[in-house]
Amino acid sequence: MAVLSAEKSKETERNGYIFSFLVALEFFVSFSFVGYIHVEPISMTFSYIPVLIAGCVLGPKESLITGMVFGLASMWKASAFYVGAGDAIFSPVMSGNPAASIMMSVVARALFGLVTGLLYTAAKRSRFPKTGIVLVSTAGRSIHTFFVYLFMGFFFPEMGYTAADTVQEVSEPDYLLFIVILDCLVLLCYLFVNSRYMREFMAHIRSVDQMNVRRWRMNILLILMIAAAFSVAVYFTNRIRRVMANYGFTLSEEMAYDIMHLQLQFLMGVISLAAMVIVILIMSQKNALYLHYEARLDDLTGLYGRQQFFQRGEELLRRMEFGENRIGGCFIILDVDYFKRINDQYGHPAGDKVLKAVAAGMKAAFESYGILGRLGGDEFVALLCEPLSKEEIEEILDKMKKTAAETYPAEQPVTYSIGVIPAEKEYSIDELYRNADRLLYEAKKRGRNQTAFGYRFRREEENGGSAVL
Numbered sequence: 001m002a003v004l005s006a007e008k009s010k011e012t013e014r015n016g017y018i019f020s021f022l023v024a025l026e027f028f029v030s031f032s033f034v035g036y037i038h039v040e041p042i043s044m045t046f047s048y049i050p051v052l053i054a055g056c057v058l059g060p061k062e063s064l065i066t067g068m069v070f071g072l073a074s075m076w077k078a079s080a081f082y083v084g085a086g087d088a089i090f091s092p093v094m095s096g097n098p099a100a101s102i103m104m105s106v107v108a109r110a111l112f113g114l115v116t117g118l119l120y121t122a123a124k125r126s127r128f129p130k131t132g133i134v135l136v137s138t139a140g141r142s143i144h145t146f147f148v149y150l151f152m153g154f155f156f157p158e159m160g161y162t163a164a165d166t167v168q169e170v171s172e173p174d175y176l177l178f179i180v181i182l183d184c185l186v187l188l189c190y191l192f193v194n195s196r197y198m199r200e201f202m203a204h205i206r207s208v209d210q211m212n213v214r215r216w217r218m219n220i221l222l223i224l225m226i227a228a229a230f231s232v233a234v235y236f237t238n239r240i241r242r243v244m245a246n247y248g249f250t251l252s253e254e255m256a257y258d259i260m261h262l263q264l265q266f267l268m269g270v271i272s273l274a275a276m277v278i279v280i281l282i283m284s285q286k287n288a289l290y291l292h293y294e295a296r297l298d299d300l301t302g303l304y305g306r307q308q309f310f311q312r313g314e315e316l317l318r319r320m321e322f323g324e325n326r327i328g329g330c331f332i333i334l335d336v337d338y339f340k341r342i343n344d345q346y347g348h349p350a351g352d353k354v355l356k357a358v359a360a361g362m363k364a365a366f367e368s369y370g371i372l373g374r375l376g377g378d379e380f381v382a383l384l385c386e387p388l389s390k391e392e393i394e395e396i397l398d399k400m401k402k403t404a405a406e407t408y409p410a411e412q413p414v415t416y417s418i419g420v421i422p423a424e425k426e427y428s429i430d431e432l433y434r435n436a437d438r439l440l441y442e443a444k445k446r447g448r449n450q451t452a453f454g455y456r457f458r459r460e461e462e463n464g465g466s467a468v469l
Contacts, residue, residue, distance in 0.1 A: 017205065018193065019054065019062050021279045026050040026066050027272035030073035031265045047074070049185060051113045052120075052140045056133055056186050057193040060117030067113025071106035078105070080261045081254045089156050100155035108147040115147075116140055130187065137186040138179050145169055204290035205283055225271050233263035298374045300352060301359035309373030313383045313429035316371065320385055320423065329370065329423040330393065331432040332382040333440050334358070337415040337448040339378035354378075354414055365400035381433065383423065390453060393420060397451060415449035422454055 028034065030047050051070055055063030077083070078091035078101075090105045092098030116136060123132025146166045153162035169175060192198055237260040241251050251259070298305050304312060320329060336342070336354060343351040358380060362372050370384040388396075397418065419439030421432055435454070443452040 015058050015062065017202075017279060017283055019058055019065075021276055022050045022054045022058075022062070022066055023069055024272045024275035024279065026069045027073060027268055028276065030070065030077070031269035031272065048109070048112070048140070048144050049182060051109070051144075052116055052137060052182070052186050053189045055113060055117035055120045056124075056137070056190050058117075060114050060121060063113035063117035063120075064110050065113070067109040067111070068106055070113075071109035074109070075101065075105035077265065080258050082258050086159070089152070089159065095156075097155065100151075104148065104151040104155055108151040109144075112144045112147045116143055130190075133187055133190055134183050137183045140182060140186075141175075141178065142166055142169055201283070201287055205286045208286040208290050208293075225274075229264065229267035229271055233260050233267055236260075236263050301355055301374050303359055303362070303380070304371060304373035306373065306375045309371065309375065309381060309383075310429050310433075312371050313373075313432075316383060316385055317423065317427075317429055329384045329386055330388060331421045331423055331429075331436045332366075332384065332393075333419045333433070333436040334362075334380040334382075335417050335440060335444070336378035337417055342414075357414070358416075361400040361402075365396045369396075381436075383429070383432075385423075393453075394451070417443040417448050418451040419443055420451060420453045 026047070029050065034046060048067075048070055051063050051066045054066040074090055075092065078087045078089075079093045080091075081094075083091070083094070088094035089097075090101055092101040092105075095101040119136045119139075120133060123129055123136050126132045146163055149161045149165050150163040152159055237256055240259055241256055244251050293308075297303060297308070303309075336358060339351065339354070342354055355374070355378065358378075359372075359374065362380060362382060366372055366382045366384060369386050369388075370382060373381045375381055401416070417440055419436040419442070421436040421439060423432060427435070439452040439454060443450040446452070
């Protein structure tokens with residue numbers, strides 16, 4: 001359960017940046033010529049491509065929300081006096097039927113996002129995920145048209161469209177070209193997001209996020225940008241009215257509204273473009289910070305050295321969420337049993353190989369939960385930031401030992417002595433280290449290849465394993 005929770009947390013962190021970028025991209029294509037290209041006899045709409053990409057690389061929830069954003073943007077564009085009657089029905093202000101327009105603009109696009117997201121999920125789980133993704137992308141345009149026509153036929157039958165009109169899309173002159181472009185874009189995005197480069201890139205960003213998370217600042221900045229855009233639009237509308245009046249032209253209320261409407265569209269397009277650039281810059285900066293910090297890691301294992309581990313550990317303890325029992329995680333210390341004997345018998349290269357295997361096992365087992373370090377020699381430490389039970393920790397330790405054994409198979413198995421202490425609110429990282437070190441000594445006294453747990457874990461075991469930590 002804990003492993004699944006950690007994997008979900010990692011996926012959520014990765015999704016946050018990509019999702020933010022795709023939402024900004026949806027606004028950008030909705031409020032720029034990129035979303036709608038018209039060159040007779042070809043007329044292609046790209047506004048719903050971010051919805052399909054979100055469904056493919058993220059999931060149904062993200063594609064549903066991106067579909068709602070698409071619907072809100074189209075609803076706003078239709079809410080002007082200069083739009084034609086065919087577009088005005090998408091606006092609750094212009095259509096005369098607000099509820100129906102909201103259903104057709106937002107709900108239909110949300111359903112489009114949800115359905116395509118579910119189809120992409122099924123395709124990725126199939127034997128041939130790439131083929132499945134291409135098939136869903138090929139059907140994406142028709143799925144969008146189907147939902148729009150379905151709602152249009154139900155709420156605005158006077159427009160003369162029904163869901164059956166979806167089949168006419170195949171005969172459109174731009175259909176084949178658009179499908180090829182769409183399939184290539186979605187598939188390339190899927191391959192890129194799941195590439196080794198991107199996985200490592202996002203892992204670097206996740207590591208930096210663990211050091212310092214300030215997402216609320218970004219939300220405040222976004223709200224201020226939108227408020228500023230609205231104030232700029234109002235200002236320019238008033239300026240335009242005054243300039244026109246100076247030249248003898250009087251703007252009606254409808255004309256003034258349309259000018260402000262266009263100003264807001266322009267500013268939203270600029271803001272969305274800026275938001276995409278900001279997301280990319282933030283990710284690039286965090287990747288650069290990680291690479292800079294990585295240069296200070298332990299050369300042999302790639303884990304934090306003593307100074308970096310204690311510095312990061314103190315930061316994490318300050319931000320750690322402690323429950324009612326004042327516990328937020330645990331501190332683990334590990335020594336390789338008879339490591340000096342390994343060096344003496346097999347040589348230092350063999351000893352280095354063992355240390356690398358231990359580090360690999362710790363990364364596979366613990367990296368999702370907190371930070372890892374090598375304090376020197378064969379002494380390894382981990383600070384886990386999730387409240388785990390004794391059974392869950394033992395399960396993770398078993399996974400670590402198995403990974404290390406697979407990394408360094410040998411006739412004589414390498415064993416560990418381990419001390420585990422809960423991370424309690426009143427303890428500093430130095431105090432946790434000293435207490436865990438005493439438990440490590442206790443494990444060695446028992447004959448090595450043992451794990452000594454702190455008193456809270458022993459009390460949990462006496463109570464039947466019902467308490468956490």
